[in-house]
Amino acid sequence: MAQEDGNIATLAVDIGGSGVKVMVLNEDGTPRTERSRVETPQPPKPEPIIAAIATLAAGQGKFDRVSLGFPGVVQNGIIKTAVNLDPDWINFDLATVLSQKLDKPVRVANDADIQGFGAISGHGVELVVTLGTGFGSALFVNGKLVPNLELGHHEFRKGQTYEEQLGRAALDDVGKKKWNERLEKAIASLEHLFNYDRLYIGGGNTDRIAINLPPNVKIVPNVTGLLGGIALWCN
Structure with missing residues (x-):
């Protein structure tokens, strides 16, 4: 070994x-x-x-x-x-x-x-989303993973999915300002949907985030993945 x-x-x-x-x-x-x-x-x-x-x-x-x-x-x-x-x-x-x-x-x-396993505290309802080429997601309840969530491919707004609105192609298409406006709406939507205790945001596009995040929302580094x-x- x-x-x-x-x-x-x-x-x-x-x-x-x-x-x-x-x-x-x-x-x-x-x-x-x-x-x-x-x-x-x-x-x-x-x-x-x-x-x-x-x-x-x-x-x-x-x-x-x-x-x-x-x-x-x-x-x-x-x-x-x-x-x-x-x-x-x-x-x-x-x-x-x-x-x-x-x-x-x-x-x-x-x-x-995997990014979620590296980020969560293991207490309460914790949601992880990743902003990269696509829109990844993971949900944990007291440290236990809810498998195969694939939230990114569910409808978000205007007949489009979270990934279509917040993936890399969308960022390149609409620009940083509008993308951040969408992200702010997504965070509000996800909080109402999951009633999470904490939301962790990872992925390569976190450096484009330019909004004030709620206290229970945290950006995690890419290495967490x-x-x-x-x-x-x-x-």
Whole structure:
């Protein structure tokens, strides 16, 4: 086993619509290495993305196991939806294929779920949304995940979904000011819908947020999407 001071090392991987990121974590979830990133290969099909993960992993040193966050619904390591990547991902057994590629055990979950594991307190109703290429979401009740929420593809306003109104394409189309106005409306809508105790906002577009957030809303750093990966091996 590739251990250091008795620690089992976990390679945390985050696949996004614009970037693929990796980092090695100690057994307690603290970073052992610096984060590495490459642009998501285009077209974003399984083979080139898996090759990119293998290349990044080779530069991270030794590790014993892998946690991977994927932007879509994941069931038993198999991809069920991949709206912002490529249709070739549908029904792709990512856990098995990557395990064979890296010769390590692999666990795969939705990327927003993993970010949530890295952000939540574990008390009360906690909602996580990610603002990136798409609009990710995860809901936790007293630290327990409510699976397969996929809130981004539900109708939000004007006949459009949260993702259509707040994804990266929308930001580029309507600009920062209008996008922030939409975000403010979304936060109010989500609070009425879920009556959450806390809302965490992550993802690559959090640096575009220019509104005053309510006291129970917190922006979390992108690295949380990697740090939360340790939770996949805690049960």
